[in-house]
Amino acid sequence: MELKQLNQKALYCMYVTTFCMTVVALAVITAILYFTSLFSKPIVPILFGILFIFSLSDLLICPFFRYRRYRYGLDKDCIYIREGFLWTEETIVPLERLHKIALSQGPIDRFFGLTKVIVTTAGGDAEINFLEYTVAQSITESLKHKINHIALEEKHGKQ
Amino acid sequence: MESNKIRCHFSIIFEKAGSFLVFWFILAWNWIDDIIELFTSPDFNQKAFQHLLPICVGLILLLVFILGYQFLVWRKTFIYLEGDTFVVERSTLNRKKNSLSISSIANINLEQNLFERLIGTSRFKLDTDSFSTADSTDVSIVLSTPKATALKESLLSLMNNTTHKVDTSASSAQTTPEHSYVSTKDVLSHCFFSLPSATIFFFLILVIGLPLAVHFGYLSLGNPASGNNSEFYKSIFAIAIFVITYVYSFLKRLLSFYHFCCCRQGNELMIQYGFFRKQEFTIPLERINAVQLLQPPLARLTGRMQAQLICVGIGDDDTEKPQLTLSMKKDLFFAHLQEILPEFSTESIKNVHNLPNNTGIAYFFSCLSFFLLFQAFFWITLSVLDIKSSGTQFLWICYGVSNVFIILYQLLHYHTMGTVLEEKRLTIHNGVFQKQIYIIPYRKIQFFTFHQNPLCGFLQIARGEIHLLAPLTNSTISLPYINSKDMNLLKVKLLD
Numbered sequence: 001m002e003l004k005q006l007n008q009k010a011l012y013c014m015y016v017t018t019f020c021m022t023v024v025a026l027a028v029i030t031a032i033l034y035f036t037s038l039f040s041k042p043i044v045p046i047l048f049g050i051l052f053i054f055s056l057s058d059l060l061i062c063p064f065f066r067y068r069r070y071r072y073g074l075d076k077d078c079i080y081i082r083e084g085f086l087w088t089e090e091t092i093v094p095l096e097r098l099h100k101i102a103l104s105q106g107p108i109d110r111f112f113g114l115t116k117v118i119v120t121t122a123g124g125d126a127e128i129n130f131l132e133y134t135v136a137q138s139i140t141e142s143l144k145h146k147i148n149h150i151a152l153e154e155k156h157g158k159q
Numbered sequence: 160m161e162s163n164k165i166r167c168h169f170s171i172i173f174e175k176a177g178s179f180l181v182f183w184f185i186l187a188w189n190w191i192d193d194i195i196e197l198f199t200s201p202d203f204n205q206k207a208f209q210h211l212l213p214i215c216v217g218l219i220l221l222l223v224f225i226l227g228y229q230f231l232v233w234r235k236t237f238i239y240l241e242g243d244t245f246v247v248e249r250s251t252l253n254r255k256k257n258s259l260s261i262s263s264i265a266n267i268n269l270e271q272n273l274f275e276r277l278i279g280t281s282r283f284k285l286d287t288d289s290f291s292t293a294d295s296t297d298v299s300i301v302l303s304t305p306k307a308t309a310l311k312e313s314l315l316s317l318m319n320n321t322t323h324k325v326d327t328s329a330s331s332a333q334t335t336p337e338h339s340y341v342s343t344k345d346v347l348s349h350c351f352f353s354l355p356s357a358t359i360f361f362f363l364i365l366v367i368g369l370p371l372a373v374h375f376g377y378l379s380l381g382n383p384a385s386g387n388n389s390e391f392y393k394s395i396f397a398i399a400i401f402v403i404t405y406v407y408s409f410l411k412r413l414l415s416f417y418h419f420c421c422c423r424q425g426n427e428l429m430i431q432y433g434f435f436r437k438q439e440f441t442i443p444l445e446r447i448n449a450v451q452l453l454q455p456p457l458a459r460l461t462g463r464m465q466a467q468l469i470c471v472g473i474g475d476d477d478t479e480k481p482q483l484t485l486s487m488k489k490d491l492f493f494a495h496l497q498e499i500l501p502e503f504s505t506e507s508i509k510n511v512h513n514l515p516n517n518t519g520i521a522y523f524f525s526c527l528s529f530f531l532l533f534q535a536f537f538w539i540t541l542s543v544l545d546i547k548s549s550g551t552q553f554l555w556i557c558y559g560v561s562n563v564f565i566i567l568y569q570l571l572h573y574h575t576m577g578t579v580l581e582e583k584r585l586t587i588h589n590g591v592f593q594k595q596i597y598i599i600p601y602r603k604i605q606f607f608t609f610h611q612n613p614l615c616g617f618l619q620i621a622r623g624e625i626h627l628l629a630p631l632t633n634s635t636i637s638l639p640y641i642n643s644k645d646m647n648l649l650k651v652k653l654l655d
Binding site for chain 2: 038043047077078091092093097099120123
């Protein structure tokens with residue numbers, strides 16, 4: 001199976017997404033610490049500082065390596081997705097188990113012209129993220145053909 | 160086929176209108192004193208009655224309207240078989256036609272509560288093999304018991320590819336297999352040996368923790384002989400609440416599994432149980448996605464086992480339990496499982512299962528990180544809450560017990576984990592205090608995911624998740640450590 005890498009736009013999208021999530025998380029933590037007056041405790045500012053540094057390093061480093069490591073591929077049998085930086089995740093979905101294929105775009109995805117393909121099986125969903133819209137469409141079309149082919153084969157097999 | 164259209168039982172009208180009737184009854188009960196006072200007061204006259212009359216008429220009209228609407232729904236709802244589909248059609252204000260393919264039926268459940276048994280009806284429930292409705296029942300209708308049984312038999316015949324008309328007469332009773340019901344003693348022992356870990360821990364806390372707390376003066380039982388005995392009664396009340404809750408849940412389990420029976424009927428499994436609510440499931444073997452063997456703590460200590468099914472449709476609500484066998488001694492259990500479900504071989508689980516060679520290192524670091532996180536959380540909390548170390552013996556005892564518990568938890572988890580890749584099925588051993596063994600045919604796995612941290616990547620091992628078609632609680636099964644060779648083998652088996 002030929003594994004493909006994401007487009008450069010995916011890297012920018014990952015940076016923006018991580019930035020937004022980091023800002024929201026830090027804002028929520030800051031608000032909680034401020035309104036519960038926990039900042040006055042000597043250890044809390046130190047811990048918050050450590051958390052801030054971790055978040056900043058995560059924001060700077062993770063998207064780059066996530067982008068570099070992200071791979072997806074599909075052949076006549078299955079869909080393969082590998083993602084993650086330090087903690088990696090590998091997903092294998094057999095095509096004959098697919099029930100539904102969907103395209104989805106969030107606001108940040110739309111800004112960068114990216115899409116995610118969501119494949120649904122009877123046991124749950126798997127996603128191929130940060131794809132260019134045209135690539136996502138071609139994957140969807142290709143999956144549709146393959147699923148139809150499998151369904152026809154099964155039907156003839158039963159007959 | 161449409162000439163065999165049948166309706167729900169008439170009692171459904173009152174059942175559907177029941178919530179309104181109950182609401183009305185509660186309202187009247189709450190106001191009963193006011194109403195009596197109003198009617199018996201000396202200033203109650205015709206004028207007051209004129210004010211009350213429209214309210215009473217309005218309520219009666221509302222009741223008549225609700226009953227009338229439910230009557231219309233009953234009158235216009237038909238159930239029939241059309242080709243290879245099961246149809247529930249309703250044409251009241253809205254027209255609705257639910258067609259379920261017979262080939263996709265996952266199980267048929269006949270249910271009877273006490274009231275339904277008195278009036279001779281059964282609730283007929285159907286579930287289809289679909290992910291979107293895995294946590295709900297697709298069809299739930301009330302029929303007279305002979306009709307429900309006949310409809311079930313007709314559906315089963317059609318599911319087995321034999322043409323069979325819907326015969327709603329009671330005379331269509333077919334030959335049934337010999338049922339061997341489990342004795343009440345076995346149900347009692349099942350309930351005892353299936354006690355969940357949490358109940359056992361609470362019991363241990365009560366037995367060990369309570370005397371310790373009293374000894375260190377954190378809890379006073381007071382002196383019932385003295386005048387100030389409120390603390391004594393509070394403590395007794397707390398213990399009583401625990402005991403009552405435990406006895407209630409025990410009795411509930413006992414009654415729900417009363418008269419348990421599971422037997423094989425060709426290519427179907429038939430499971431029956433229940434005292435107040437009698438349930439009868441019929442499950443085609445093809446719809447069983449996995450079998451889960453369970454050993455709750457007490458069963459594990461005494462060498463007992465029980466089995467549950469993982470399939471769509473059973474377990475949608477609290478009263479449905481996908482029990483395949485009750486808790487019994489291992490030898491008996493394996494023989495019984497082989498008899499009723501030989502398709503799911505239990506040979507591999509009798510053998511010792513080993514984890515890949517390097518798992519110990521990866522697991523040790525994973526546990527260490529969790530242990531260190533707990534220590535950090537504890538000490539930071541102490542620092543933030545300004546808790547001084549003097550005079551807090553009870554806190555230190557809790558801290559020590561927690562540390563021992565974490566270590567015990569991790570050791571037991573490591574000892575329990577394991578994966579065996581057989582020719583046609585995957586066996587997963589998991590759990591901590593309660594051991595769970597999953598037997599999953601490869602063709603029933605929908606997809607899987609492997610997870611690796613840097614150390615696991617270096618050691619060429621991974622953990623993962625198996626996704627199945629099952630209710631939400633069982634749709635994702637955690638896969639313990641496997642090596643790269645088994646990862647590849649699993650991929651091959653999945654795509655085979």
